[in-house]
Amino acid sequence: AQTVTQSQPEMSVQEAETVTLSCTYDTSESDYYLFWYKQPPSRQMILVIRQEAYKQQNATENRFSVNFQKAAKSFSLKISDSQLGDAAMYFCAYRSARGAQKLVFGQGTRLTINP
Amino acid sequence: DADVTQTPRNRITKTGKRIMLECSQTKGHDRMYWYRQDPGLGLRLIYYSFDVKDINKGEISDGYSVSRQAQAKFSLSLESAIPNQTALYFCATSDSYRRGQDTDTQYFGPGTRLTVL
Numbered sequence: 001a002q003t004v005t006q007s008q009p010e011m012s013v014q015e016a017e018t019v020t021l022s023c024t025y026d027t028s029e030s031d032y033y034l035f036w037y038k039q040p041p042s043r044q045m046i047l048v049i050r051q052e053a054y055k056q057q058n059a060t061e062n063r064f065s066v067n068f069q070k071a072a073k074s075f076s077l078k079i080s081d082s083q084l085g086d087a088a089m090y091f092c093a094y095r096s097a098r099g100a101q102k103l104v105f106g107q108g109t110r111l112t113i114n115p
Numbered sequence: 116d117a118d119v120t121q122t123p124r125n126r127i128t129k130t131g132k133r134i135m136l137e138c139s140q141t142k143g144h145d146r147m148y149w150y151r152q153d154p155g156l157g158l159r160l161i162y163y164s165f166d167v168k169d170i171n172k173g174e175i176s177d178g179y180s181v182s183r184q185a186q187a188k189f190s191l192s193l194e195s196a197i198p199n200q201t202a203l204y205f206c207a208t209s210d211s212y213r214r215g216q217d218t219d220t221q222y223f224g225p226g227t228r229l230t231v232l
Contacts, residue, residue, distance in 0.1 A: 004157075035220070045158075045205060045223035091157055095221075100165075101146060101209055102173065103221055105157035 002027045004094050006106035013082045014114050020067075021077045021109050023092030031097035034068065034075045039089040039108075048090070051075065053097075079111075087113045118142045119224035121206050127230045134193040136227050138206030145210065147189040148221065149173075149181060152203040161204075164189055196231040203228050 003026045013019035025034070036048040051059045051068050058066050063080045079086055092106040119140045128134050138147065145166050150158040150173075160173030162181040170181060178200060180192045193200055207221040 009155075037223075043203060043226045043228075045207075045226075047220055047222075050220060093158075100163055100171065101221070102148065102160045102163055103150075103158070103207075105159070107155055107157045 002104045004106040008109045010110045012112040018080045023075045025094050033095045035093040036077045037091045121224040121227050125228045136191045138189045140208045144208040148207040149191045150205045198231045201231045
């Protein structure tokens with residue numbers, strides 16, 4: 001079974017600085033997808049970024065980018081120019097390219113932005 | 116209007132009561148999911164459904180049942196609620212998977228906070 005691990009329960013960063021959230025996963029599959037979801041205090045789960053494992057190029061979405069290391073099974077999220085609105089819980093998630101499409105989530109990292 | 120809605124948003128109930136949480140979606144997706152979120156554990160899958168006639172257990176289905184009344188509706192029931200079912204419950208939807216198209220993403224409802232006393 002696949003597992004996802006986020007080893008940083010909490011992180012903090014100064015506004016306008018850059019922060020990187022870590023995620024590692026374990027799988028025997030070669031074809032899969034990885035996601036970062038954001039959960040602000042409103043508790044809504046919001047998709048931040050997605051990465052297809054068969055693509056070598058790292059995904060980017062405005063100030064958000066990932067460092068996908070397939071061999072190392074690592075998928076970190078970098079947030080540039082941090083803003084107060086980035087404060088939230090961040091979840092890393094894995095999904096197989098086959099089967100049920102169910103998401104396997106990490107434990108989450110709580111990100112605080114210091115003004 | 117939200118694409119994925121959940122009712123109620125908050126619910127407090129007592130041990131032994133039957134509870135139903137409802138999920139509706141207007142995205143036209145055929146796949147629907149129920150997850151549970153506990154502090155420090157992330158989200159875990161309870162049940163999922165590929166269509167009205169296809170329902171499957173997730174990793175933590177004990178104590179729960181589901182009903183897919185229509186393509187757009189997927190409800191979760193707790194037949195006899197117990198305190199350790201106190202959690203945040205999310206419904207999610209996705210489209211049938213087709214490689215090369217943006218169908219691999221799950222979209223979440225706003226969540227239902229359930230407290231069992």
